[in-house]
Amino acid sequence: MTQDVSSDTFESRKEEWEKRRARYADKLRPGKTLSGLPVKTLYTKEDVAGSDLDEMPGVYPFTRGLYPDGYALTPWMQQMVFGYGTIEETRQKMEMMVAEGMEGYFGHKVFNTVYDIPCMYGIDADHPEAAGNLGQCGVHMSTGDDYDELIRGWDLDSTNFSMITGDNCLPALALLAAAVERRGEPLAKMHGNSMNWYPRIAVQDVPSWEPKWGYALMIDLIKWAKENAPDWNPVNIFMYGISEAGATPVQELAYGLAWGKSIIDAGLAAGMAPDDFIGRLSFQIGCTVNLFEEVAKFRAHRRMWAKICKDAGVVKPSNMHARVHVHTSGYVLTQQQLMNNTGRITVQTLAAVLGGVASIHTCSYDEAVGVPTEESHRTALRTQQVLMWESGLREVADPLGGSYFVERLTDDVEAAAWEIYDEIEANGGYLRGIETGEIKRAIDNSSYELKKMINSGELPVVGVNRYVSDEKENYEPFRVDESIEEKAKARLDAYRARRDDAAVKAALDNVRVACEALKSGDGSLMPALVDAARAGATNGEMMVPMREAFGWFVSE
Amino acid sequence: MSKEHIKVLLAKKKIDVHGRGTKLIARELRDAGMEVVYFRFGVVEEIAEAALQEDVDVVGVSIMTSGQIQIARELIPALKARGLHEVLVIMGGIIPEVDYEPLQTLGVHRCFPPGLPGGAVAEYIKRNVGTVSLA
Numbered sequence: 001m002t003q004d005v006s007s008d009t010f011e012s013r014k015e016e017w018e019k020r021r022a023r024y025a026d027k028l029r030p031g032k033t034l035s036g037l038p039v040k041t042l043y044t045k046e047d048v049a050g051s052d053l054d055e056m057p058g059v060y061p062f063t064r065g066l067y068p069d070g071y072a073l074t075p076w077m078q079q080m081v082f083g084y085g086t087i088e089e090t091r092q093k094m095e096m097m098v099a100e101g102m103e104g105y106f107g108h109k110v111f112n113t114v115y116d117i118p119c120m121y122g123i124d125a126d127h128p129e130a131a132g133n134l135g136q137c138g139v140h141m142s143t144g145d146d147y148d149e150l151i152r153g154w155d156l157d158s159t160n161f162s163m164i165t166g167d168n169c170l171p172a173l174a175l176l177a178a179a180v181e182r183r184g185e186p187l188a189k190m191h192g193n194s195m196n197w198y199p200r201i202a203v204q205d206v207p208s209w210e211p212k213w214g215y216a217l218m219i220d221l222i223k224w225a226k227e228n229a230p231d232w233n234p235v236n237i238f239m240y241g242i243s244e245a246g247a248t249p250v251q252e253l254a255y256g257l258a259w260g261k262s263i264i265d266a267g268l269a270a271g272m273a274p275d276d277f278i279g280r281l282s283f284q285i286g287c288t289v290n291l292f293e294e295v296a297k298f299r300a301h302r303r304m305w306a307k308i309c310k311d312a313g314v315v316k317p318s319n320m321h322a323r324v325h326v327h328t329s330g331y332v333l334t335q336q337q338l339m340n341n342t343g344r345i346t347v348q349t350l351a352a353v354l355g356g357v358a359s360i361h362t363c364s365y366d367e368a369v370g371v372p373t374e375e376s377h378r379t380a381l382r383t384q385q386v387l388m389w390e391s392g393l394r395e396v397a398d399p400l401g402g403s404y405f406v407e408r409l410t411d412d413v414e415a416a417a418w419e420i421y422d423e424i425e426a427n428g429g430y431l432r433g434i435e436t437g438e439i440k441r442a443i444d445n446s447s448y449e450l451k452k453m454i455n456s457g458e459l460p461v462v463g464v465n466r467y468v469s470d471e472k473e474n475y476e477p478f479r480v481d482e483s484i485e486e487k488a489k490a491r492l493d494a495y496r497a498r499r500d501d502a503a504v505k506a507a508l509d510n511v512r513v514a515c516e517a518l519k520s521g522d523g524s525l526m527p528a529l530v531d532a533a534r535a536g537a538t539n540g541e542m543m544v545p546m547r548e549a550f551g552w553f554v555s556e
Numbered sequence: 557m558s559k560e561h562i563k564v565l566l567a568k569k570k571i572d573v574h575g576r577g578t579k580l581i582a583r584e585l586r587d588a589g590m591e592v593v594y595f596r597f598g599v600v601e602e603i604a605e606a607a608l609q610e611d612v613d614v615v616g617v618s619i620m621t622s623g624q625i626q627i628a629r630e631l632i633p634a635l636k637a638r639g640l641h642e643v644l645v646i647m648g649g650i651i652p653e654v655d656y657e658p659l660q661t662l663g664v665h666r667c668f669p670p671g672l673p674g675g676a677v678a679e680y681i682k683r684n685v686g687t688v689s690l691a
Contacts, residue, residue, distance in 0.1 A: 116621075117571045117572060117621050118571060120571070121570075121571040128598075128599050129569075129570065129598040129599055132569075132622065133569070133572075133622060137622055205575030205579070205596075206571075206573055244574060245575075246576055335653070335670055368670065370651075370652050447576055447579070447580060451580050455673040473653055474653055474654055477652045482626070554596070
């Protein structure tokens, strides 16, 4: 009541603030982000004294966004991951998603199609190790017929095909190219994205190529796309895989940028000019529920990538753009009290939008149980659409820019990430980190520390270590009927029966020769794969000579 | 029944992705004093063969990208065919709760949801190892 209101300078107000909290200030538990960065209860202009508050969106280094008016011109791309069964089932789903309003920039169609794990690994439907997984957690696509059906009727100029592949990345692109040709259209009309994310083996426990060949294959695809389909995005830097494996947001940022830098290095070493390929690299990043750190991560990411590109010799500003697709973290979803996940997903999506990313996939609340149902998948899409149309979030570019806290946290996240990044670079870069297992060990340790914090209750997780219930959920998830296995085999048999086996064999022999040429550094593989796809070779068949040539690397 | 030394074969399909949960469980079971063999399999028969060769007390199968019913259907007979009638069989990961009962009917002793403290799994193993039968 007797508060002194006569002085209104910052200093006197701060003094008054300190006085008012003196009684309990010592008892407050120090806050921290998920990465362990310290967080105070209040931020003021003193905390941003070292920050650059003069930045503008659409202008280097793009901390405030890639575009001058944020989402006002066109909203973020809604790129829901989908795909199950054979292409017949997935084709229906594509049409349903279009009807539900899923679209990319300026109304373009975007199909973010996930393959099943047999395809990703590179085995066809009749391989014994494919049993139990065909068409289950993705679509099974291995033949020319499958790819013809994928693109049937879609306008290639305004449709993006993002193909979530694994080791079959090159064969998948070859199969798509052959399908485009069969339709009588030029390859230059291809729009979309290859994952080309071989470096994920540093963190994900999947058997793959030996590291040096993994990079040679990545570069081969980049070069082929540059020459044949210049609008194609040939690389997805899969930071999501890094965070889902257990990395903190700061580690995800540091390792993801080092991953990107390793591709820049490999591309330059292969003789490409910086402005010829770096601008076509893009990112997929995770997003937890820890809202402010995630926003800071996306802002710092754009700034850091722009600096890395500039240092690498990129001149054109738009080639320094960190184009980011967010996949909301699946790890944070709980099987306990399933519907709680809708709350988590909303916060995750909000963080991505406030962070100004280009494209979003929202997980469905039931992904902790299995593949989403039609309803949960639609609700996930609608979550984006509610934020897009009802919240006002689209109106203002970088709405948190200038916030004392967010600006400071952006700087702190950046500084912490540079520290890890510089250390990796000093030790030979990301590629060497795969070979030594150093990155995996660091991330496995983070994953373990986080789990211990959840086990002890130090990190609250509602329904898991807080507000626990014994009630059974008995949730009936989406089911892909096992009869899909017979259907996939029948499609494969029908395709094989129609082709010229001698031509396929000859084309696969050429693939074998091209693999060796790639290894000796005097040839490329993609053209031979496209020829094989034209001749009728399947996904699994193209992978056989590749496996023979590029060996095995299991990192766990 | 308590047992001094417990050996666990923790199996995950070779082509499966996202190994975070499996590795956490491996570490947590080791924390609980067990010996853990982490094994990536191609076809289900290989799990039974490894269980026999490694002479394990427990077979744990980790699931990320489906296949649990097909695995259980083949695994239990394959274990029995090798005379492994006393091995404790558990599954965990992205498995719908409504599959727990069919999996138990096929012979799996217990399924666990993702994200549990590993101690809960270790405690179950300690309590049940050596007391079960696949017959």
